[in-house]
Amino acid sequence: MANQNTLRESFARLYPHVRPIVPRLLLGLLCALGASVMALAIPQVLRVLINDVLAEGGAASTVWVASGVVLLLGVLEATFVALRRQFVITPATTVETRMRTSFYRHLQELTVEFHDRWGSGQLLSRAMSDLNLMRRWMAFGLIMLVVTSLTVVMGVTIMFFTSWPLALIFVAAAVPLMIYGYRFRTSYSRVSRRSQDQAGDLATTVEESVHGIRVLKAFGRSQEALEDFEEQAEELRRTEIFKAKSLANFSMIVTLLPELALGASLVVGVWLAADGGVTIGALVAFFATAAAVAGPVEFIGPLLAMTFTAKTAIDRHYEVMDAEITITDAAQPVHLAAPRGEVVFDDVRFRYPDAPESSADILDGVDLRLRAGETMALVGVTGNGKSTLLHLVPRLYDVTGGSIRIDGVDLRQFSLAELRTLVSVAFEDTTLFSSSVRENVLMGSEATGEEADRVLAEALEVAQAQFAYTLPEGVDSLIGEEGLSLSGGQRQRIALARAIAARPTVLVLDDPLSALDVATEERVEQGLRAVLGSTTTLIVAHRPSTVALADRVALLQDGRITDVGTHPELLARSEHYRYVIASLDDEETAQLERSGQPEHDDEGAVA
Numbered sequence: 001m002a003n004q005n006t007l008r009e010s011f012a013r014l015y016p017h018v019r020p021i022v023p024r025l026l027l028g029l030l031c032a033l034g035a036s037v038m039a040l041a042i043p044q045v046l047r048v049l050i051n052d053v054l055a056e057g058g059a060a061s062t063v064w065v066a067s068g069v070v071l072l073l074g075v076l077e078a079t080f081v082a083l084r085r086q087f088v089i090t091p092a093t094t095v096e097t098r099m100r101t102s103f104y105r106h107l108q109e110l111t112v113e114f115h116d117r118w119g120s121g122q123l124l125s126r127a128m129s130d131l132n133l134m135r136r137w138m139a140f141g142l143i144m145l146v147v148t149s150l151t152v153v154m155g156v157t158i159m160f161f162t163s164w165p166l167a168l169i170f171v172a173a174a175v176p177l178m179i180y181g182y183r184f185r186t187s188y189s190r191v192s193r194r195s196q197d198q199a200g201d202l203a204t205t206v207e208e209s210v211h212g213i214r215v216l217k218a219f220g221r222s223q224e225a226l227e228d229f230e231e232q233a234e235e236l237r238r239t240e241i242f243k244a245k246s247l248a249n250f251s252m253i254v255t256l257l258p259e260l261a262l263g264a265s266l267v268v269g270v271w272l273a274a275d276g277g278v279t280i281g282a283l284v285a286f287f288a289t290a291a292a293v294a295g296p297v298e299f300i301g302p303l304l305a306m307t308f309t310a311k312t313a314i315d316r317h318y319e320v321m322d323a324e325i326t327i328t329d330a331a332q333p334v335h336l337a338a339p340r341g342e343v344v345f346d347d348v349r350f351r352y353p354d355a356p357e358s359s360a361d362i363l364d365g366v367d368l369r370l371r372a373g374e375t376m377a378l379v380g381v382t383g384n385g386k387s388t389l390l391h392l393v394p395r396l397y398d399v400t401g402g403s404i405r406i407d408g409v410d411l412r413q414f415s416l417a418e419l420r421t422l423v424s425v426a427f428e429d430t431t432l433f434s435s436s437v438r439e440n441v442l443m444g445s446e447a448t449g450e451e452a453d454r455v456l457a458e459a460l461e462v463a464q465a466q467f468a469y470t471l472p473e474g475v476d477s478l479i480g481e482e483g484l485s486l487s488g489g490q491r492q493r494i495a496l497a498r499a500i501a502a503r504p505t506v507l508v509l510d511d512p513l514s515a516l517d518v519a520t521e522e523r524v525e526q527g528l529r530a531v532l533g534s535t536t537t538l539i540v541a542h543r544p545s546t547v548a549l550a551d552r553v554a555l556l557q558d559g560r561i562t563d564v565g566t567h568p569e570l571l572a573r574s575e576h577y578r579y580v581i582a583s584l585d586d587e588e589t590a591q592l593e594r595s596g597q598p599e600h601d602d603e604g605a606v607a
């Protein structure tokens with residue numbers, strides 16, 4: 001994942017985001033420069049004070065003037081520092097928020113295949129801490145790096161004018177510093193990348209274990225999870241220590257070398273002053289300037305570290321932003337004025353991108369035609385690609401061969417927005433969002449006001465999810481991760497209601513009724529027929545009861561549809577179908593034995 005951009009290339013990518021705030025950054029820079037100039041001017045006042053005022057015959061009142069000037073310079077320096085903060089903080093946070101928003105938008109647009117590959121913690125750390133690091137660098141590191149460098153250049157120039165032999169000694173220290181700095185850059189960039197990646201992995205682990213807390217507890221794996229976490233956390237700690245030591249070493253060199261140079265200048269300076277080669281005032285001014293320069297020089301270590309960390313953060317950010325969105329709108333989308341809902345799978349092939357080359361395609365030439373308005377069940381042995389086939393209809397993945405058409409139009413010719421209005425889905429593994437029942441159900445519906453209430457009521461009724469009205473705040477009760485905990489069957493019915501409320505032309509159901517008892521499933525099915533009579537439904541069936549409710553059944557076998565017909569027809573003529581149905585029967589019996597009773601409707605929510 002690590003990429004090899006140079007510092008300049010990485011930061012150049014920020015420019016489009018930074019461009020609107022360049023004027024304010026420049027003002028911030030000017031203020032920071034102003035503060036540095038004030039700090040550097042103070043030694044010059046001292047020089048004048050010592051050479052002209054404290055010398056014999058100098059006017060005593062000038063001491064007060066000089067003190068006043070020093071005070072004024074100090075106040076001005078503080079004002080410039082405050083103004084710098086004022087100028088840069090707000091625009092930098094604006095850039096951070098914009099970048100975070102475009103990152104989130106990109107995540108939404110990226111394909112499911114991308115999300116299959118990336119750990120959630122990695123994305124989370126890029127969205128949060130990397131952008132935070134980048135903002136801190138922009139608001140502080142960048143400006144201070146420029147100002148510090150300029151201060152050092154200005155200070156050293158003044159030192160040359162004050163006493164060039166002494167300045168030469170000071171500058172000689174810069175040569176080993178540069179060599180060491182170059183090595184530091186390489187090693188620090190590497191370790192900073194490692195630590196940010198490890199922090200992302202750690203976030204993934206936390207996220208996974210919080211999601212899977214029930215499984216961990218039920219299987220008594222909490223201790224093992226903790227040990228794994230500790231190991232990862234320890235790894236990160238080691239990296240952080242290495243990083244801190246590396247910075248500490250560099251900072252030590254950066255501090256030590258100028259101090260050594262200063263010591264040497266002092267010896268030579270006293271000798272020169274005794275010899276009359278330099279005035280006492282100039283000597284004092286030289287060392288006061290050197291002291292003013294030493295601070296910024298020492299500061300360069302942390303600033304460079306901050307810069308390399310920001311570079312890593314930017315690289316990590318753009319690794320995600322550069323990921324290609326492969327499922328996109330058609331260049332000239334086709335619009336269906338009056339969709340009927342005929343769905344045709346024509347020689348559909350599909351394989352997951354990470355599938356080994358030696359393996360066959362999961363879908364290896366699927367041919368299937370769903371008549372407009374019919375309910376078709378899809379059956380096959382477990383793991384043979386039924387869910388995969390369903391995922392192709394709303395284009396969560398794109399076919400790798402052949403085509404799928406709705407009313408004769410290839411899915412890829414629709415805009416994604418239109419396709420996802422035409423097609424609605426409900427999965428067995430339901431995801432509800434942290435919002436009210438109403439918002440969850442009406443997610444895909446355009447209805448507003450009273451019409452929305454009507455759609456909501458109807459969807460809840462068809463999905464047999466009227467229990468929602470009995471929740472503490474009815475349909476406005478908060479559900480999802482931050483709200484009420486619902487049972488598996490309740491969640492499924494809310495997810496089904498969501499699919500129904502969207503009033504789709506094509507409804508794709510990946511066994512969303514698995515947690516319901518047979519009687520409730522039948523009521524749901526009747527409701528679906530009554531309300532969505534003209535909707536074409538493709539439903540993956542894991543239970544004979546679901547199969548029996550469908551108009552026709554398609555049998556998926558070895559990556560193809562090998563038979564289509566009514567349930568009795570297939571039972572009569574297909575040995576493989578009888579085998580699959582028998583195994584579904586076994587599965588259902590086993591499920592019943594495992595779970596005791598299937599779920600009955602209208603039980604209250606578990607808060």
Ligand SMILES: Nc1ncnc2c1ncn2[C@@H]1O[C@H](COP(=O)(O)OP(=O)(O)OP(=O)(O)O)[C@@H](O)[C@H]1O
Binds near residue numbers: 383
């Ligand atoms: N995101 C993915 N990336 C790679 N391989 C996958 C992915 N999802 C599923 N697979 C593989 O594709 C194959 C088909 O999976 P799929 O979920 O479509 O089967 P299924 O028929 O719906 O299974 P079941 O009946 O058990 O629900 C399996 O071998 C599975 O391991």
